[in-house]
Amino acid sequence: MRKQSSTNLENEMLINGNCDMAYTLDLIGGRWKPSILWRLAYGALRYSDLRRSLPAVSERILILQLREMEADGLISRKVYPEVPPRVEYQLTEVGRSLEPVINVLTAWGSENRPGSERKTPRCPLLTII
The missing domain is CATH 1.10.10.10 (Winged helix-like DNA-binding domain superfamily/Winged helix DNA-binding domain)
Structure with missing residues (x-):
């Protein structure tokens, strides 16, 4: 479980929310x-x-x-x-x-x-x- 108030999570949400490529890579990444x-x-x-x-x-x-x-x-x-x-x-x-x-x-x-x-x-x- 990830900490909901972490800077890392906030950065991920910001990037994925504003960059279509980052969103796609997040979905299929791993x-x-x-x-x-x-x-x-x-x-x-x-x-x-x-x-x-x-x-x-x-x-x-x-x-x-x-x-x-x-x-x-x-x-x-x-x-x-x-x-x-x-x-x-x-x-x-x-x-x-x-x-x-x-x-x-x-x-x-x-x-x-x-x-x-x-x-x-x-x-x-x-x-x-």
């Missing part, structure tokens, strides 16, 4: 959010499939990132009333609108990664299941 968005761009995934496709992320962080993106309206969570419980995540319309942004960021990284001879986009941690 180590795992782009990877999660990339996977969900291919369709809805059950939590277990999403977890399996990101073996390096801890369960705690994955849940935290999913909750943040759900609160921001980028993804939706559907719980099926069955035993055992089944939970699926998918992109919302707002989340789908980020697909071109993710593609441009991937292409930019491919072209500008230091020491990279390769000019085709790559994401080795992004294993689509």
Whole structure:
């Protein structure tokens, strides 16, 4: 939990409130959010499939990132009333609108990664299941 009266939080709110680029980066920023968005761009995934496709992320962080993106309206969570419980995540319309942004960021990284001879986009941690 963040202190609500901190200078850091005030600065973040000021920047995100006045800069569209900063707002966008705040929504998709973080180590795992782009990877999660990339996977969900291919369709809805059950939590277990999403977890399996990101073996390096801890369960705690994955849940935290999913909750943040759900609160921001980028993804939706559907719980099926069955035993055992089944939970699926998918992109919302707002989340789908980020697909071109993710593609441009991937292409930019491919072209500008230091020491990279390769000019085709790559994401080795992004294993689509």
